[in-house]
Amino acid sequence: MSTAEETMKRIDERVTLLNDARENTGARYVLYWMQMFKRATHNHALNFAARAANERGLPLIVYEGLKYYYPWASDRLHTFILEGVEEKREEFERRGVRYIFYLQRDTSDPKQTVARLAQDAALVVTDDFPCFIIPGHNRRLVAQVGVPVYAVDSNGIIPLSAFDKEEFAARTIRPKIKKLLPRYEGDTVRGVSLKRRAPRLKVDCPETKVSASNIAALVAECDIDHGVPPSPVYHGGTRAGRARLRHFVRNILPRYDESRNDPSTDGVSRLSAYLHFGFLSAHEIAAAVREACVPQAAKDAYLEELIVRRELSYNFTRFNPAYASLDALPKWARLTMREHDGDPRPAVLEPERIEGAETYDELWDATQRELLRTGEIHNYARMLWGKRVIEWRETYEESFRLLEHLNNKYALDGRNPNSYAGILWCFGKHDRAWGPEREVFGKLRFMSSQSMARKFEARAYVEWTKSFPPLAAYEGKVAARAAHTAEALTRV
Numbered sequence: 255m256s257t258a259e260e261t262m263k264r265i266d267e268r269v270t271l272l273n274d275a276r277e278n279t280g281a282r283y284v285l286y287w288m289q290m291f292k293r294a295t296h297n298h299a300l301n302f303a304a305r306a307a308n309e310r311g312l313p314l315i316v317y318e319g320l321k322y323y324y325p326w327a328s329d330r331l332h333t334f335i336l337e338g339v340e341e342k343r344e345e346f347e348r349r350g351v352r353y354i355f356y357l358q359r360d361t362s363d364p365k366q367t368v369a370r371l372a373q374d375a376a377l378v379v380t381d382d383f384p385c386f387i388i389p390g391h392n393r394r395l396v397a398q399v400g401v402p403v404y405a406v407d408s409n410g411i412i413p414l415s416a417f418d419k420e421e422f423a424a425r426t427i428r429p430k431i432k433k434l435l436p437r438y439e440g441d442t443v444r445g446v447s448l449k450r451r452a453p454r455l456k457v458d459c460p461e462t463k464v465s466a467s468n469i470a471a472l473v474a475e476c477d478i479d480h481g482v483p484p485s486p487v488y489h490g491g492t493r494a495g496r497a498r499l500r501h502f503v504r505n506i507l508p509r510y511d512e513s514r515n516d517p518s519t520d521g522v523s524r525l526s527a528y529l530h531f532g533f534l535s536a537h538e539i540a541a542a543v544r545e546a547c548v549p550q551a552a553k554d555a556y557l558e559e560l561i562v563r564r565e566l567s568y569n570f571t572r573f574n575p576a577y578a579s580l581d582a583l584p585k586w587a588r589l590t591m592r593e594h595d596g597d598p599r600p601a602v603l604e605p606e607r608i609e610g611a612e613t614y615d616e617l618w619d620a621t622q623r624e625l626l627r628t629g630e631i632h633n634y635a636r637m638l639w640g641k642r643v644i645e646w647r648e649t650y651e652e653s654f655r656l657l658e659h660l661n662n663k664y665a666l667d668g669r670n671p672n673s674y675a676g677i678l679w680c681f682g683k684h685d686r687a688w689g690p691e692r693e694v695f696g697k698l699r700f701m702s703s704q705s706m707a708r709k710f711e712a713r714a715y716v717e718w719t720k721s722f723p724p725l726a727a728y729e730g731k732v733a734a735r736a737a738h739t740a741e742a743l744t745r746v
């Protein structure tokens with residue numbers, strides 16, 4: 255156990271005290287550093303911070319920062335986050351909370367804002383998210399501040415601490431979730447009213463005013479990837495997420511168990527980006543689904559994805575430190591890949607060609623085009639998207655790294671536990687060995703564009719992906735060059 259882990263203390267099933275610092279007795283406020291649960295309701299971390307403020311008779315500050323140098327930062331991700339800022343400011347003001355949003359545009363802007371704010375805080379509360387840059391942020395925070403730091407888990411319906419090890423697959427976590435659910439599913443995560451309202455509390459902290467009219471200008475000033483534009487389809491914020499949730503429950507949920515495998519229709523929730531950025535909580539979505547007057551089979555099919563599959567991914571990244579690598583795979587998958595490592599690949603394609611959706615496989619190109627242009631890939635099509643890349647690079651490692659890069663760069667819901675569990679699923683994670691054994695895939699489950707194209711209106715899906723504006727910086731680079739004559743076009 256490292257020294258940092260030795261000082262951690264579980265306060266309750268969702269709250270961990272990350273250090274053993276003393277509270278600041280002359281404090282002016284309690285500070286909640288909102289990193290991943292970007293919402294003003296259904297938020298265990300916010301509630302914990304509000305209760306801490308009430309117990310001490312202090313006001314509450316919610317601080318949210320957006321820096322320019324996190325991996326894959328782009329216009330797309332920045333815009334989606336910024337679109338959720340103004341509505342939070344309004345909601346927090348109404349509730350008497352001092353909300354500070356700060357956009358750090360480049361190296362010349364002030365840094366260390368949380369550490370500075372923490373100097374006048376009794377304690378700091380932050381989000382316990384088991385993936386990407388957040389665990390590192392929390393470790394650094396503890397090293398920088400001299401007050402108690404509490405990390406609160408508001409990731410899913412069941413607290414991550416309900417499990418004490420990595421679960422092997424959906425079939426092992428499902429019965430445990432079923433047993434635990436009655437304890438948690440009725441939890442409405444009701445908000446806590448503040449006793450000391452101070453929405454305009456004076457603090458020494460840089461602050462950025464955000465409104466619908468200045469988002470594009472703010473994003474243009476940031477030192478980030480301007481080649482990935484905002485999504486023309488998905489807009490950030492809890493309000494936008496709730497609008498999509500209402501549409502989903504009313505129009506899609508009643509037949510979700512049938513429609514979810516058809517990328518040519520509006521048949522899935524498309525809520526994963528709202529879940530990733532914490533604009534919506536799984537509690538709120540699950541409650542809306544449970545209360546809907548729709549067939550039980552449809553509800554069960556959806557809740558299986560939202561709870562069993564999603565919470566399996568979070569359990570995976572919480573307990574497996576190798577989650578961002580092929581080392582996280584089960585033994586059988588690593589063994590079969592070792593045995594097939596040297597198999598000739600049907601075609602080795604340059605990464606730029608794969609990225610630009612310019613392979614020889616029309617259906618696959620459509621999945622990548624959907625990702626490039628909209629910031630998402632349909633749930634069913636995403637499996638094919640991941641599987642095919644295994645055949646197109648010389649090693650499994652290269653395929654994995656390319657998938658990680660493309661997913662995290664373009665997908666609004668990327669950089670999430672589901673990203674790593676989903677990509678590694680293509681390499682056997684949370685799956686089992688399949689036969690017959692094949693070249694390159696070995697015993698990994700195989701998927702082909704031809705068989706998938708027969709299962710839905712593939713032509714309609716392909717055309718739909720073309721209806722969005724192309725990404726000039728990444729598409730069409732290879733088309734200009736000579737066609738790949740050795741490859742037969744795989745058309746749908």
Ligand SMILES: Cc1cc2nc3c(=O)[nH]c(=O)nc-3n(C[C@H](O)[C@H](O)[C@H](O)COP(=O)(O)OP(=O)(O)OC[C@H]3O[C@@H](n4cnc5c(N)ncnc54)[C@H](O)[C@@H]3O)c2cc1C
Pocket residue numbers: 514522523524525526527529530556559560561563564565567631632633634636637639640641661665667668669670672673674675676677679680
């Ligand atoms: C190669 C690959 C990469 C993936 N990358 C991501 C990613 O970056 N981010 C991400 O959130 N999901 C990822 N997934 C899982 C899944 O594809 C998405 O969650 C789903 O497409 C989101 O669309 P939706 O909200 O319309 O899903 P719906 O079908 O409406 O499902 C409802 C919710 O259940 C959860 N869910 C659905 N399928 C899965 C699954 N297989 N595993 C875990 N949770 C699931 C999601 O939170 C989703 O929003 C990936 C899957 C694969 C095969």
